[in-house]
Amino acid sequence: xxxxxxxxxxxxLFLSVFLASRGxxxxxxxxxxxxxxxxxxxxxxxxxxALWALIPALVLLALWKLFDTSIIEHIVLSELPDDxxxxxxxxxxxxxxxxxxxxxxxxxxxxxxGYMNDAVHRILSLTSLADWLIxxxxxxxxxxLGGFSWWRIDPQLKARAQVENVFQFILLSCSxxxxxxxxxxxxxxxxxxxxxxxxxxxxxxLFGLEWSPQTAIRKDQVAGASSFGAVPLFTGTLLIAAVAxxxxxxxxLMSAIYLSEYAHKKVRAVVKPLLEILAGIPTVVxxxxxxxxxxxxxxxxxxxxxxxxxxxxTSESALAAGLVMGVMIxxxxxxxxxxxxxxxxxxxxxxxxxxxxxxxxxxxxxxIPAALPGIVGGVLLAVSRAIGETMIVVMAAGLSAxxxxxxxxxxxxxxxQIVTLLVGDQEFDSPKTLAAFALGLMxxxxxxxxxxxxxxxxxxxxxxxx
Amino acid sequence: xxxxxxxxxxxxxLVEQSLRxxxxxxxxxxxxxxxxxxxxxxxxxxxxxQIVGNGIGAFRQTYMxxxxxxxxxxxxxxxxxxxxxxxxxxxxxxxxxxxxxxxxVSGRREKRDLYxxxxxxxxxxxxxxxxxxxxxxxxxxxxxxLVDDDIDTYVKSFKAGDxxxxxxxxxxxxxxxxxxxxGILQLHFNSNFFTSGDSAEPEQAGILGALLGSLFTLLVxxxxxxxxxxxxxxxxxxxxxxxxxxxxxxxxxxxxxxxxSVIFGLLGLAIFxxxxxxxxxxPLVGGLVLTLMTxxxxxxxxxxxxxxxxxSIREAALGMGASKMQMILQHVxxxxxxxxxxxxxxxxxxxxxxTAPLLMIGMVAFxxxxxxxxxxxxxxxxxxxxxxxxxxxxxxxxxxxxxxxVLLAFLITMNTLAIWLRRRLERRW
Numbered sequence: 001x002x003x004x005x006x007x008x009x010x011x012x013l014f015l016s017v018f019l020a021s022r023g024x025x026x027x028x029x030x031x032x033x034x035x036x037x038x039x040x041x042x043x044x045x046x047x048x049x050a051l052w053a054l055i056p057a058l059v060l061l062a063l064w065k066l067f068d069t070s071i072i073e074h075i076v077l078s079e080l081p082d083d084x085x086x087x088x089x090x091x092x093x094x095x096x097x098x099x100x101x102x103x104x105x106x107x108x109x110x111x112x113x114g115y116m117n118d119a120v121h122r123i124l125s126l127t128s129l130a131d132w133l134i135x136x137x138x139x140x141x142x143x144x145l146g147g148f149s150w151w152r153i154d155p156q157l158k159a160r161a162q163v164e165n166v167f168q169f170i171l172l173s174c175s176x177x178x179x180x181x182x183x184x185x186x187x188x189x190x191x192x193x194x195x196x197x198x199x200x201x202x203x204x205x206l207f208g209l210e211w212s213p214q215t216a217i218r219k220d221q222v223a224g225a226s227s228f229g230a231v232p233l234f235t236g237t238l239l240i241a242a243v244a245x246x247x248x249x250x251x252x253l254m255s256a257i258y259l260s261e262y263a264h265k266k267v268r269a270v271v272k273p274l275l276e277i278l279a280g281i282p283t284v285v286x287x288x289x290x291x292x293x294x295x296x297x298x299x300x301x302x303x304x305x306x307x308x309x310x311x312x313x314t315s316e317s318a319l320a321a322g323l324v325m326g327v328m329i330x331x332x333x334x335x336x337x338x339x340x341x342x343x344x345x346x347x348x349x350x351x352x353x354x355x356x357x358x359x360x361x362x363x364x365x366x367x368i369p370a371a372l373p374g375i376v377g378g379v380l381l382a383v384s385r386a387i388g389e390t391m392i393v394v395m396a397a398g399l400s401a402x403x404x405x406x407x408x409x410x411x412x413x414x415x416x417q418i419v420t421l422l423v424g425d426q427e428f429d430s431p432k433t434l435a436a437f438a439l440g441l442m443x444x445x446x447x448x449x450x451x452x453x454x455x456x457x458x459x460x461x462x463x464x465x466x
Numbered sequence: 467x468x469x470x471x472x473x474x475x476x477x478x479x480l481v482e483q484s485l486r487x488x489x490x491x492x493x494x495x496x497x498x499x500x501x502x503x504x505x506x507x508x509x510x511x512x513x514x515x516q517i518v519g520n521g522i523g524a525f526r527q528t529y530m531x532x533x534x535x536x537x538x539x540x541x542x543x544x545x546x547x548x549x550x551x552x553x554x555x556x557x558x559x560x561x562x563x564x565x566x567x568x569x570x571v572s573g574r575r576e577k578r579d580l581y582x583x584x585x586x587x588x589x590x591x592x593x594x595x596x597x598x599x600x601x602x603x604x605x606x607x608x609x610x611x612l613v614d615d616d617i618d619t620y621v622k623s624f625k626a627g628d629x630x631x632x633x634x635x636x637x638x639x640x641x642x643x644x645x646x647x648x649g650i651l652q653l654h655f656n657s658n659f660f661t662s663g664d665s666a667e668p669e670q671a672g673i674l675g676a677l678l679g680s681l682f683t684l685l686v687x688x689x690x691x692x693x694x695x696x697x698x699x700x701x702x703x704x705x706x707x708x709x710x711x712x713x714x715x716x717x718x719x720x721x722x723x724x725x726x727s728v729i730f731g732l733l734g735l736a737i738f739x740x741x742x743x744x745x746x747x748x749p750l751v752g753g754l755v756l757t758l759m760t761x762x763x764x765x766x767x768x769x770x771x772x773x774x775x776x777x778s779i780r781e782a783a784l785g786m787g788a789s790k791m792q793m794i795l796q797h798v799x800x801x802x803x804x805x806x807x808x809x810x811x812x813x814x815x816x817x818x819x820x821t822a823p824l825l826m827i828g829m830v831a832f833x834x835x836x837x838x839x840x841x842x843x844x845x846x847x848x849x850x851x852x853x854x855x856x857x858x859x860x861x862x863x864x865x866x867x868x869x870x871x872v873l874l875a876f877l878i879t880m881n882t883l884a885i886w887l888r889r890r891l892e893r894r895w
Contacts, residue, residue: 003799068889071744118621166793171701174694178718178765181758185729188736258499275506275553281883282819284848285870288855292863327509358488381724388579388726390822391848395855415728415822422735422826440732444725451724455717 003065006135010057010145013139017053017146022046024153034157048159051166053146057138064134071427072126076119099123103214189444199431200228205438211401211412213421213432230442232401236318236403236411241386242391243322243407248386249379249459251326252333259334260341261363272338279331286324287395293352295396302408312409316398319407325392329382337380340374340458341367377458384450388443389414414439497511517874521867527656527669528618530584530645534563536596543877546600554596556589558590560611567650568641578747579638581643585612585669590605595764611652612658615668615861617642621651670860671854673869679749679829679844680818685841686753687760690809695756695764696799702765703772704794723762723884730759731826739827746828747843755823766811771802804891811884815877820849830852847873859892 025045029035035042073096080095099119101107109117153159197205208229255275259268296319302313344367352362368375398410399420421436475483488803500824540558543550561581565571571580588611595609613621616633620642623630634642645651663675679785706712711853734755738744742752775798826828828851837844845853847869 029518066742145840160789160791164789166700167791168705171697174697175701175706175715175719175765177694177698177758177761178715178722181722181761182718184737185725185733188733188741189729192736251505254499254502256504258496258503261500262496271503271507274510275503278506278510280515280815280819282848282873282877284819284821284851284855285513285874288851288866288870289513289516291855292520293512326666327506330506330509360492361488363495385726388728390726390728391852394822395852399829415726418728418732419822419825422731423760423830437732437736440729443517444729447724447726447729448721452717453720455720 006061006131006138009135010061010138010142013057013142013146014050014054015339017142017150018046018050020046021049021146021150021153024150025159026125028153038155039158040163044163045153046165046251047156048157049146049149051151051163052149052422053142055146055166057142060141061134061138064130064137068127068130068134072123072130075126078123079122081115088390185444189437189441192434193441196366196431196438198433199434200438204228205230205435208249211402211417213417213435222319226432227436228431230439231413232403232416233412233417235277235403235405236397236401237387237413237415239318239405239407239411240322240325240413241383243319244325244386245379245383247323247326248329248333248382252330252382253337253375255330256334256337257340257363257367260338261367274414275331275334277331278328279335281328283328283389283391284395287330287391287393290320290392290396291316292323298323298408307408311406312404314394314398314408314410316410317408318397318411319399321393322407324396325386325389328389328392330384332385333378333382334376336458337371337375340378341372344370372377373457373460377454377456380450380457383456384447387450388415388447390419394419418443478627480593483714487853517867517870519867520689521864521869521871523622524659524864524868525656526622527658528613528621528651529610530613531608531610532563532567532629532650533606534559534592534609534611536592536602536604537562538604541603543603546603549592554593556592560588560591563820567645573677576637576890579635580641582614583617583638583642585614585668587612587670601807610654612669612671615859617651618669619644619861622655625653630860663836664832664845664853665834666832668857668859668865670864671865673847673850673872674849675833676850676869677872678837679752679833680848682749682837682844683756683824683846684814684818686750687756688810688814690753690757691760691764691813691817692806695761695810695813696768696806698761698765699768699772700711700794700799701798703769704790704798719762719765722758723766726822727759727820728822730755733758733825734823734827745841745843747831747833747845748841749837749844750840750848751827752824752829752844753840755827756817756820759820759823760817763813763816764806764810767812768802768806769821771805771809772798774805777803799891804893806886808888811880811887815880815884818880819848819876819877822894823851824849825852847876 022042022045025038025042026035029038032038057320077092085397095116098112099116100106102109102112102116103120103123115144130284136362205228208227209231210229211232213226213228259272263271291395298317299313299315302308303357307313348366348370349362352366353359359367384386393413394416397413397416398409399412401412401417402409404411418436418439421433477575537559537844538544541554541556541561542558543554561577563576564583568580571577591611592609595607603805619630620634620639624646629639641652658670659672661674662670662672691895695739702712702715706715714758738751738754739746779801780793783797784790788796796800824846829845830853831845832853833843835842851866851869851873854862854869
């Protein structure tokens with residue numbers, strides 16, 4: 001049975017249990033003299049029974065769906081003829097793959113041994129059996145549990161309190177999802193990273209100066225030994241982030257100062273949203289812009305100035321990616337600085353102005369120092385964003401892992417390598433793909449630390465004037 | 467004047483002297499502020515001008531208006547049945563048509579050059595016409611056929627007055643110039659761009675597949691992240707006591723909002739694909755990953771909206787005998803809804819533009835089919851842009867820009883909607 005039909009059935013049963021129980025509570029109420037003698041409104045009696053029926057059914061269904069495929073696969077594989085060896089996990093995967101290809105018609109029935117065709121039939125019949133079984137189980141559970149709580153309805157039953165407890169529990173689980181996500185990130189990234197560090201020593205990864213993650217695809221293949229020294233990636237990331245900050249911090253900060261201290265209200269009302277458009281543009285658009293327009297422009301300019309005599313000038317450059325990334329971050333810095341500048345009390349400004357300072361002196365000597373912790377926090381958040389930015393650097397900064405400080409050269413970053421290592425076909429037991437997770441771990445730790453410090457600084461600062 | 471000591475200027479003079487400097491500094495400071503704003507706005511304008519300038523051409527496409535003879539001899543069939551259609555030589559018909567336009571062309575290389583004017587798609591168009599109307603067999607009809615992307619690029623640049631000639635041979639250019647003069651090659655609205663999926667041939671490539679993929683992905687993201695985000699916000703604002711656990715949840719949410727998106731891709735890859743064995747490249751998985759990514763944004767904005775509802779409303783509801791849940795569902799939630807919706811729309815706009823995490827769960831595959839549901843392999847608009855941006859053909863540059871224009875149009879619409887909602891439904895207590 002189709003999953004949607006099953007969900008529809010569950011929905012209909014939910015509704016009917018609700019209506020039946022609500023009706024019964026009304027009937028009960030009329031026998032004791034009206035709904036006001038009930039503990040709760042009829043709606044809550046209906047809801048309580050319906051939830052009693054629904055929640056176990058959904059849990060059952062979820063667990064079933066989680067495990068049914070692997071159980072069916074296990075059964076089918078155990079019934080294969082004895083001469084088919086299944087000792088190695090890769091062998092199992094291969095056979096399963098063939099069976100599924102046969103099922104989807106990508107493989108013709110004549111091209112495979114006969115037992116495979118039997119296996120396909122077996123899978124189909126087991127799947128339909130499993131679907132029927134779960135349908136019956138779910139419907140049965142809903143009818144029994146719904147019926148039980150229908151029967152339990154009584155004027156003394158505290159239906160509202162119970163429904164609200166369930167409700168509160170659901171709310172709590174929703175907010176705990178943030179913790180689950182964090183745990184999920186840490187577990188998944190950490191696990192694969194540990195596998196990686198099993199193959200490549202931690203110190204080689206952290207301090208190695210050469211990054212060339214090409215490994216032999218087959219075991220007997222001759223290939224250059226791959227090396228996983230991540231220092232070139234770290235320097236590349238820092239180089240691009242530095243360029244971006246060099247653009248974004250002064251422009252963002254000055255824009256915020258001008259808009260909050262000097263600009264006319266009307267100008268501010270127009271300019272601020274205009275700048276914020278920059279933050280809403282997808283990064284892939286910036287990447288395209290950097291690759292198609294900015295990078296060639298920078299290269300041509302550098303060639304025209306004859307810079308290629310002194311340093312490498314390439315068509316993909318750290319400068320192009322960094323400049324465009326800086327533009328992307330301007331509104332981020334400006335809106336955060338705007339907040340903290342506005343939080344500086346007017347009395348401080350008035351005091352300084354009263355002493356005869358010009359407005360720029362007030363800003364430079366009073367407002368900025370007062371707002372500095374908040375601004376630093378904002379800049380740290382922006383740095384973490386620049387380090388984690390992916391698409392602009394993927395499209396505009398190149399792939400070659402070079403240890404260079406020349407912004408006209410092509411460099412590669414941590415995020416670029418994560419993407420390039422994981423896009424396309426991959427095996428999960430090779431250090432090449434696991435390296436991506438190790439890089440992800442580094443990125444996660446660094447950005448987490450930056451965010452934590454930044455949030456802490458911003459929060460501590462904000463409390464100062466409240 | 468009491469200024470007897472001439473070596474030392476008076477305080478007033480000192481002030482007068484320094485005042486000029488200070489005013490100049492003031493002026494410079496203000497100019498620097500204006501300059502910074504100008505940098506941002508100029509960058510925005512350059513970006514838009516570049517994208518629109520590059521992409522506007524993709525909305526028009528070159529077609530050739532020719533007379534095609536559905537010659538049974540050339541086709542090699544005598545009857546229109548599915549079997550015969552599968553065997554028929556439609557390429558031959560297209561070639562014959564082109565040969566009739568230029569009877570003087572001879573030699574294999576020259577002929578191949580000539581045939582390359584038509585798109586691969588042309589023969590399929592002819593097949594579909596014949597399938598729809600079998601009586602065409604043996605007749606001659608006026609037909610509009612798609613041309614190859616190189617010709618298309620040349621025709622567009624020719625009409626713009628600055629012919630781009632790199633990809634065409636001398637003879638080919640002369641032929642195309644003649645076809646333009648004869649009115650055989652014409653530019654029309656490129657409906658193909660909006661009605662077909664991805665293709666390796668630029669002239670056939672469209673964005674419908676990616677658009678629907680984005681739609682399905684957002685559908686999953688929206689239907690999960692909005693209710694979950696609102697529920698989490700209600701818990702944190704209305705139920706949670708201040709203790710270590712809720713502090714921990716809060717710190718987590720704030721941190722998750724600033725985790726790089728590529729990390730969410732790693733999470734999706736490890737959990738949904740490797741652990742739960744879900745298929746690659748499907749909107750369901752993409753939507754789940756984006757849900758986890760947008761949840762913090764939605765929770766934070768929903769909390770702000772709930773916080774903005776004044777306590778007097780809560781107290782009044784509780785005072786009338788409402789339970790806490792009734793108070794929340796019937797009073798707080800409706801009043802906070804506009805703010806929540808605004809936050810949700812902004813979160814969805816972010817999700818719509820997100821690329822990096824989707825690359826990791828395989829949405830970067832080449833998919834020419836139009837997806838029909840959340841479990842069909844699909845790609846999304848930003849990823850399509852990324853894929854096209856990587857294509858070497860020049861004709862893809864304008865298509866990439868055009869796809870960006872469509873994406874930006876959606877984003878601007880969503881953000882305008884959010885602003886409009888906020889203005890319209892904003893309430894001051």
